[in-house]
Amino acid sequence: MNPRFIGYFAWYYGFFVIKRGPSYLVASLSLPLTLLFMVGILSHGNLISFALIGGLVSIIASNCINGAADAAFFRLQIKIQDLFVATKITPGDYMMGLIMSYLVFSIPGIVLYAILGLYWHVFTIGSVLPIILILIAVTISISNIAFIIAGSMKHIRNVWGITAVLSIVMTVLPPVFYPYTFLPKIALYVLSASPVTPAAVLLQGYVGLEQLNYTTNLMVLILFAETVILTILGRQFIKWRE
Amino acid sequence: MIEITDLHKKYSRNFVALKGLNLLLDNRVSTIIGRNGAGKTTLLRILSTQLYPTKGTAIIEGYDIIKETRKVRSIISSIPQEAQPIGILSPMEQIKLYLIARGFTAQQAGKEARFALDELDMDEFRNSPSDTLSGGMKRKMFVAMALASNSDVIFLDEPTTGLDPLSRMEVWSAIKRLKSKIILTTHYMDEAQELSDFVAVMDQGDVISRGTIKEILKAFDGKMRAERIDGETYDIKVGNIAVKYIDKSKVDEFLRMGYDIKQVNLNDVFLTRGMNLES
Numbered sequence: 056m057n058p059r060f061i062g063y064f065a066w067y068y069g070f071f072v073i074k075r076g077p078s079y080l081v082a083s084l085s086l087p088l089t090l091l092f093m094v095g096i097l098s099h100g101n102l103i104s105f106a107l108i109g110g111l112v113s114i115i116a117s118n119c120i121n122g123a124a125d126a127a128f129f130r131l132q133i134k135i136q137d138l139f140v141a142t143k144i145t146p147g148d149y150m151m152g153l154i155m156s157y158l159v160f161s162i163p164g165i166v167l168y169a170i171l172g173l174y175w176h177v178f179t180i181g182s183v184l185p186i187i188l189i190l191i192a193v194t195i196s197i198s199n200i201a202f203i204i205a206g207s208m209k210h211i212r213n214v215w216g217i218t219a220v221l222s223i224v225m226t227v228l229p230p231v232f233y234p235y236t237f238l239p240k241i242a243l244y245v246l247s248a249s250p251v252t253p254a255a256v257l258l259q260g261y262v263g264l265e266q267l268n269y270t271t272n273l274m275v276l277i278l279f280a281e282t283v284i285l286t287i288l289g290r291q292f293i294k295w296r297e
Numbered sequence: 298m299i300e301i302t303d304l305h306k307k308y309s310r311n312f313v314a315l316k317g318l319n320l321l322l323d324n325r326v327s328t329i330i331g332r333n334g335a336g337k338t339t340l341l342r343i344l345s346t347q348l349y350p351t352k353g354t355a356i357i358e359g360y361d362i363i364k365e366t367r368k369v370r371s372i373i374s375s376i377p378q379e380a381q382p383i384g385i386l387s388p389m390e391q392i393k394l395y396l397i398a399r400g401f402t403a404q405q406a407g408k409e410a411r412f413a414l415d416e417l418d419m420d421e422f423r424n425s426p427s428d429t430l431s432g433g434m435k436r437k438m439f440v441a442m443a444l445a446s447n448s449d450v451i452f453l454d455e456p457t458t459g460l461d462p463l464s465r466m467e468v469w470s471a472i473k474r475l476k477s478k479i480i481l482t483t484h485y486m487d488e489a490q491e492l493s494d495f496v497a498v499m500d501q502g503d504v505i506s507r508g509t510i511k512e513i514l515k516a517f518d519g520k521m522r523a524e525r526i527d528g529e530t531y532d533i534k535v536g537n538i539a540v541k542y543i544d545k546s547k548v549d550e551f552l553r554m555g556y557d558i559k560q561v562n563l564n565d566v567f568l569t570r571g572m573n574l575e576s
């Protein structure tokens with residue numbers, strides 16, 4: 056572990072992207088905010104809390120999955136990965152640096168949603184710790200999906216298409232903007248292939264929008280298992296030395 | 298010292314990029330030259346632990362690139378041929394980040410980065426986002442990065458491609474000042490001549506000639522290169538340029554025939570590959 060490298064990388068590549076290219080930030084917030092608005096209107100305000108708590112996951116997950124394009128660009132196009140291979144950092148440091156940079160990049164969105172959530176009284180004191188843990192699991196697991204995509208690309212051109220599709224499938228389709236109980240059981244389990252689904256189910260449970268029950272317990276297991284497995288796979292796919 | 302033994306690299310079932318290369322690099326500055334696709338980058342990437350060889354290995358300052366990867370990585374710096382900067386970061390930030398990855402403290406990293414940029418006359422652009430730099434400036438930033446690292450061994454894959462003459466001289470001067478061992482590749486023969494204590498000539502995945510420039514050019518002792526478009530006498534034709542290697546005594550004769558006469562240099566090693574010059 057090289058915390059100094061991870062810290063600098065996250066700061067430079069997370070914060071400076073916001074500072075020097077603010078349009079990316081606006082782009083990353085536009086979809087969840089639009090959906091929040093639509094869900095609010097269509098449900099006459101009834102489902103606002105769901106769209107709020109879900110938007111939080113959605114923002115982080117889409118920033119992380121879009122990281123696939125960054126990681127592929129770094130490896131294939133500008134050879135930054137090659138540059139860092141021959142230094143003292145490990146692939147774990149590099150991956151951690153990227154993950155933290157996605158998190159830093161997500162901070163404005165997180166803050167915005169936290170404010171909205173407080174305004175609509177979505178959060179409870181007891182839910183803060185579980186929310187943080189769930190969001191960390193989402194960050195790690197989805198970033199590793201990004202590394203798997205980036206590492207299996209032979210050419211940069213496909214990465215934009217793949218991440219665009221995955222971004223929708225993983226961050227809009229799962230029950231992030233509506234109660235998971237609306238979903239048929241079978242659909243819920245299919246969608247659980249994306250860590251965003253168990254995360255959304257858990258969040259709805261922990262903030263008290265839905266019951267904590269057998270399904271939520273199962274989702275804890277699924278989210279934990281997916282995070283571990285994806286991290287192991289991500290490390291295999293990052294292609295440090297080719 | 299870098300000791301390369303029986304190094305093979307197979308990119309696919311029917312394409313071999315390195316064919317059992319053996320080479321000893323033990324000078325301050327060693328240069329690898331060779332035509333496009335000769336395998337220079339492949340060799341440098343293997344030595345910098347970015348790529349696994351298919352067979353064979355190399356020992357860098359006593360450490361095996363396969364078995365002692367971590368040790369090797371702690372003493373080398375390597376600038377990829379196609380490296381491009383992260384556009385939103387300034388040269389200062391990128392070099393700092395690189396040096397931090399090399400184990401420098403943030404303060405040391407900042408100091409060394411600044412010094413290296415200054416040495417290559419890039420002080421003015423220190424804090425500009427790299428997006429706004431010219432192509433040559435971007436390249437110079439990477440050279441500055443390697444020089445600032447002060448690593449024991451530095452690999453530079455075409456460090457001066459795209460640099461203006463003055464910038465190239467700045468890079469040369471910086472390379473000469475360093476104490477590190479430097480392995481570089483170049484397509485500029487004057488650069489090889491200016492910097493190298495040792496030259497290895499690569500062709501089709503193997504080293505075809507090695508030594509000091511004088512040793513490599515030994516086959517051309519006493520010869521000059523005569524060339525003329527559509528000339529009738531030649532050893533070799535490049536496009537429609539006839540090239541003939543002549544004894545110095547025949548210079549006048551060829552001048553009368555309309556040939557240009559040139560000093561032999563490293564380019565001629567490629568031109569005459571597989572030829573017999575005795576005549």
Ligand SMILES: Nc1ncnc2c1ncn2[C@@H]1O[C@H](COP(=O)(O)OP(=O)(O)OP(=O)(O)O)[C@@H](O)[C@H]1O
Binds near residue numbers: 331335339378
């Ligand atoms: N990743 C790769 N996959 C397949 N073939 C490759 C790969 N990288 C290089 N090659 C092939 O290996 C050969 C050697 O390439 P290399 O890049 O080492 O040449 P080079 O001497 O550095 O050339 P240049 O002077 O153009 O930089 C070339 O024929 C190239 O097409």
Ligand SMILES: [Mg+2]
Binds near residue numbers: 337338454
């Ligand atoms: Mg090359």
